[in-house]
Amino acid sequence: MKNYNFAFLDESSKRAVRRALLKAVAIPGYQVPFGSRELPIGRGWGTGGIQITLSIIGKKDILKVIDQGSDDSVNAISIRSFVRAATGVRTTTDSQEATLIQTRHRIPEIPLRGDQILVLQVPLPEPLRMVEPLESVTKRMHAEMDYAPIWLALYENIVRSGDIELGADYPVMVENRYIMMPSPIPRFDNPKLHKSPALHLFGAGREKKIYALPPYTDVRSLCFEDYPFRVEDMSGRVCRLCGAKDVFMDEFFDPASGKRLYQCSDSGYCEKRKENQPRG
Amino acid sequence: MAYVAVSGGQEAVENARALMEKYRQRGSREVDTGALENRMGLLIDRIMGEAGFYAPRYAALALKQAEGSPEEAVFLLRAYRSTLSRAHQSLPLDGAGMNIHRRISAAFKDIPGGQFLGATCDYTHRLLNFESADGEEPAGKEAAGEEAAPEGECPGPSGQTPRDTTADKSSQPVRANRLSQTLKEEGLLKQEEDTQAPQDITRQPLVFPAPRPARLQSLARADTGFISGLAYAGIRGFGPAHPTVGELRTGTLEVRIAHPLLEGECLVVGNICVTEVESFFSEEETAPGREEKEDPLKILESGQGDKADHSARPLSLAEGYGMVFGRNDTKAIAMSILDYSLDHEGDSPVQNQEFVLLHGDCLEMNGFISHLKLPHYVTFQSKLDRVRHTRGEER
Structure with a gap:
């Protein structure tokens, strides 16, 4: 791409994203608001993840982009070709070869290593949205660890249908402090987050939030003693x-x-x- | 080979792009971006406003590239805007210092400084003009090859640009104090000065409750249709009040920055055309000290319950403010209605900051809706697993 900066965004914008990332890593599971920039790719199509990728990518990185687990999904192709055009970095489909993996809706099957970063695209970062529509209220609820409504919602779910009937994007508790949305990965992938040696970065571009799981973070899917968490x-x-x-x-x-x-x-x-x- | 469709994405994407390009280039006649800029002025204004990016030439290019889709054109401009670093911040613009080309008031028949319609189709009959179809229209007054309006200038009254020397005196831009100024001096309109530094929502995300600058910026950048619909709902019954358009003015404003070297001096970096609206609403005055009386217990204790009820509080006027790029009356008025509504807490949807401010951004609303077209195999599989589970279905 001629006439554009390395990795598309101007340097001060990339630095602003990195500052948000540092804060996110320092407070695992906490949603850091950031000045989300518009990208040439649809807002709601992974722009949070792409902004993270663009802000941390270096010329030596090897990038893998997947959507629904697939390298060949149309959106993965579009994002990969954009980042490649904007940076010139090498891309791969091999998760073990990649230093940086951007993903939508899956975590690779082969466990990640400590020298790898997984960037997840997030549509709806707020786990409390299911019980509270207002941002000003959910922010306070997180601050006060007022998570009773979400536990109650799970309980009501069991009363109504006999089990917790949440599909993908199943909420997790991070380091016994913040409830967090893992992005719409299947429940099957939730256990992969727990104590993973890799850095996981979550970007919600439209909702303007960034959050993170540093390596070896304690991540547990919400459940009750008598109603354990179940994967697909x-x-x-x-x-x-x-x-x-x-x-x-x-x-x-x-x-x-x-x-x-x-x-x-x-x-x-x-x-x-x-x-x-x-x-x- | 029944599942070939699930792979081969790369080729499909390239073919789709090529087909799109083919659609865009249908027919033999090329669209001239200069012509778009001059003859699709209202659309260009709207796109620049929703993009938050005053650049008529780029807006014309975006429009051409987007097959005339406003949402796509806004998208293109916004994405380009992201790559530009911010060199300066302009000094505050004051609508009172506008070179006015259109000015009307619905509040008074006669206002100091006068009213003039300027360029408006308000009082025209919307009849399809078959004579203007296909090359029948005479060329613009400007000599061939010359661009029409210089950047940032709006067509003045009767269509001439303000620079048009052949125009009569009445078409010259004028300056006038705002009508609201007069009402403020009379003490009828609340005078509020906001000295806090403006927050820029493109750099700092909205936090709630959002300060007024952030609210106004969100509204100014919002999709025209979205905020017009909301404001309509607001004045039809789902909002707190019905406004009077005190003043609507369209004209040019100088954009100035502080001189980088000389202290106290400033530099003019360009002109922009804007529409500004001040709407007036009547409301009960809430003077400090009156709150106590409102407490029913206290009224009871004072032994003058009935009396207190009758001592009606005086009414005063409050203002809603709207300013948008270019000529866009409806959006500016809608913005002023929503500005007022958001300033007054209440249960209606148009008084709910998060409802109004978070759902009108062109890119965000269209982006999220269109993302539903992306594959959701994994989440759907997960959903399916749960549905089958509750139905006790055997796999």
Whole structure:
């Protein structure tokens, strides 16, 4: 991209984002407001994550971008090509090769290392929004750790339907202090956040919030003693491409046989397994 | 090979882009950005306002590039704006010092300084003019090759630009004190001076309760349709009050910055065309010291319960303020209504700061709605898991 600064944003804007990141790392799970800038990509399409990526990326970084676990998803392609055009960095689909991974809705299957950063795109950062629409009120509730309404909502959920019926974006408690939205990753990925050696950065561009999980942070999904947290049931599902089990699967219908088929949601992982399999 | 569609995204994206470009270039005639800038002036104004970026030429380019979609054009300008570093902050602009091209009041028949319609279609009949279709329209008065209005200038009364020397005297821009000034001097309108440094919502996110500068900036940048609809709801019954447009003025303002070297001096960096509205609302006066009387217990104790009720509080006028880029009467009036509403706590939606200020940004509302088109396979799978779970369905 001619006529544009390295990584698109001007230097003072990138510094402003980094300042917010430092604060976020210092207070795990706390949502830091920041002066979110507009980007050439739709607001609500990952601009929070992209602003973080643009602000911390260096020329030596190797970038991986995924959406729904897939490198080939249209939005992942769009973001990857934008960051590559704006920075010239090398990109990869191999999560182990990447130093910086931007993701929407998934965490890679292969556990992350301490020298990797995962940037998550966040649509709705406020876990208390389900019980309180006003920002001024939720901010005070976080400050006072007034989390009774959210526990009550979970309890009511159990009373009504017999179990906690939250799907993706299942709220977590960070270091026994802040309740935090993990972004709409499946519940399957929530346990990967707990004590992860990698730095996790969360960006909500439209909502103008940044938050973080520094390495080895205590992250627990909300649950009750008698109603434990449960991930999506993937038992019995086998990837039709690589034969993997016990990973998060995309579901397909085969119109010919009328059967459900499954395939790894993490396309980089699936590719890697296929490559390592003996041919023939 | 039933699932090819789930991969091959790269190619699909490129093809979609190419097809979009093909649509944009339909027909043989190219759209001239200069013509867009001159002849689509109201649209350009609207786009610049919602983008928070006064640059008519870029707005015309954005419009051309976006196939005429205002939301896309705003998007393009906003994204470009993000790459510009901020060199200076302008000195406060004062609408009272405007070179006025249009000025009306709905409050008084005659106002000091006079009223003039300027360029407006308010009193025209909206009949499709078939004569102006397809090349039948005469060229503009300006000599061929010359740009029409110099940047930041609005067409004056009867369509001439203020520089047009052939225009009669009445088309020259005028200056006049605001009507509100007179009312303030009479003590009818509350005089409030806000000396706090303005907060810039593009640098610092909104916090609630939002200070007035942040509110006004949010409203000025908001989608025209959104705030017009809200203001309409507000005056139709879902808001606190009905306004009188005290003064609506359109004209040019000089943008000045402090001189970087010479203290006390300033530099003019350009002109912008703006529309400013002051709406008046009547309300009960809340003078300090009156609060005590409101306490029903105290009234009871004082033994003059009924009397206290009858000592009606005097009315005074309050003001709602609107200022937007370019010529955009409706948005400026809507802004003034919402400014007033947000200043007065209450239960109606237009008095709820978070409701009004957080949902009208063109990029944010369109971005979030359009993101629903992105794949949600994973979240849907998660939802499906829960639905199947409650139904006890076997996989």
